Amino acid sequence: MKSSVFRSGANIWRNLPLKAKVGVGLFGFFVLAAIIGPQVQPYTPGGQTPLTMAAPSAQHWFGTTQTGQDVLSQVLTGIRLTLELALMVGVIVTVVSVLIGVTSAFLGGIWDDVLSLITNVFLVIPPLPLLIVLLGYLSQQGQTATVVVLSLLGWPWGARVIRAQTLAIRGRDFIDASRETGEKSWRIIVFELIPNEVSLIAASFVNTVLYAIGASVALAFVGLTNVNAWSLGTVLYWAQTDSALSGGAWWWFVPAGLAVALIGTSLVLLNSGLDELGSPRLRATRGTAKVAGHRIWPTDPTPVLAQLEADHGRLGSFLRSFSRRSLLEGTAVGGDL
């Protein structure tokens, strides 16, 4: 496990399934946009220009809003703000859920009871009403309020999963062995236990980021945030309030919506890729392998080189299966069983 996680970067990249590569590329593109976006944006997002409700053109690649603001600049700033928020929520939630999950499973006893109780209480709080109430109250606080509230509601899922996994690993012999050799608890947790959960923690992080993007955009869309800060959600909020849809101004909401959708897609792809990276067995049993230029399923009989070379490919053999010769071949071997 350890060696498979910490192999050299190039090797990991080569072994990544295609979808994970697409995910990494797509997500990398948006991270890049978030980093350099505000520097290269052609206008200030809130600044007004004489052109109002203009369709995409050379001056305004994504067109302008009703008040003449440049949509491209808004989206570039919005990507930064939304990703910032989502990654912050992701980090906070992951840290909290690892801390709580590992502590409660590793210490056991009263600690486990108390921490599990807290986890379960947070699990059953209905998130949406609470989010609306809290953010309605705190909406002028800007992003910080959203980060705090989303983190507060996001950690119990990860904590539960990590607690369960920790319980399973804690019972393994190598943990007992390291305790017998006198390792301290924190050392066992950090060097023996956590490395076994890296793929789980990574997946939980990616999922949380996804959740944070979805939730923050949705909350901004209904106006429960500081609507004067440009995030992908507030771009959509203003497009909605100024009736971009009925005005036919598709360029106003499509870029921001597409950005949200693509970030979400990239995270899902990333997640399933991480899954396979963490458990190579998943990779080995899934899908086809290419042997001598032919796709072979794991359930196929062992291929014979001479036949592969004589093979006519999938379409060819499909057509050939109608021929008389293949019918004769098909029954010759079985005899009357």
Place this chain on the structure above:
Amino acid sequence: MAPILEISDLSVAYRSEGGDVHAVEHVSLTLNAGEVVGLCGESGSGKSTLAYGATRLLRPPALITSGSVRYSGRRITQGGEPADILAMSHRELARIRWREVAIVFQSAMNALNPVLRVQDQILDAVTAHLKLPRHEAKEKAASLLDLVGIPRNRLRAYPHELSGGMRQRVMIAMALAADPDVVIMDEPTTALDVVVQRDILAQIVELKETLGFSILFITHDLSLLLELADRIAVMYAGRLMETGSSQELMREPAHPYTRGLLNSFPSLHGAKRQLVGIPGVPPDLRDAKPGCPFIPRCGYAIDACSAVDMSLARVPGTPALAGHLTACPIVTPQVSAPDGAKQASQEGVAS
């Protein structure tokens, strides 16, 4: 004795980025009806790859690069040619497996599903391959347990309620469910202690006598084969080193590797002696050097060893019918001559 499974010139390679790993190289082995053939060699010598390759159970990146495997069980060959397993389609193989060629897998006792009763798991196998009505299938399951000496009331037990030996017996019973002609046993007793091992081996021999199937028995334990097998094939680095009847192999091992194996375990009789073992490690199968793969570990290697083509030849001084063959050029000098080699390998296949 009629041959029932003829593996000839079989080569299996695992495709990898660093080149092909030649796990089995030009191996010919014949299993006759009612015979127990032991296949032995150390870990990674290709014995399991040979058996699974011949039954086409290997997953990618395995690839059969040459050879043929002919099966002529009694239900297949009635008035026909032996069936070529390497030419079979997915469906044809499904009909061969279990009914004709059954396999007891390595660490098979862990193959039982812990949440299903033994009965249900036997029934799964029976109904999938025999298409019996429910009550007959149940009776069949019970009689299979009788066969391997487990009381019928254990049918409703879960795997964890059985001992390791009993689980292994259940797996053997399941393999015998469809009355196969060939049973391949891949280290069926490895995880068991010697007493249980002995019990199960006795059972296997008894079942073989009554049901009349042939066994290809794979193990790394040569001492076990000497008792059990009619003939023994010794593999090393994907090649056959020596084949012969177990008596001959025990009395007069021809190949230095076989001798090394025989010297690796103590004999119960005779004077005490120092156990020798074989120094060194098996070679990397990725870049095969010409000649005998055992040269680096062999105490007797001569120049001819690096030129030998590893085809089997009759050990001088043994009757042709006995079929005691070896690939060692020291024992059989005629092998190194190209003409002699051709002829000798022909002989090897034919016997």
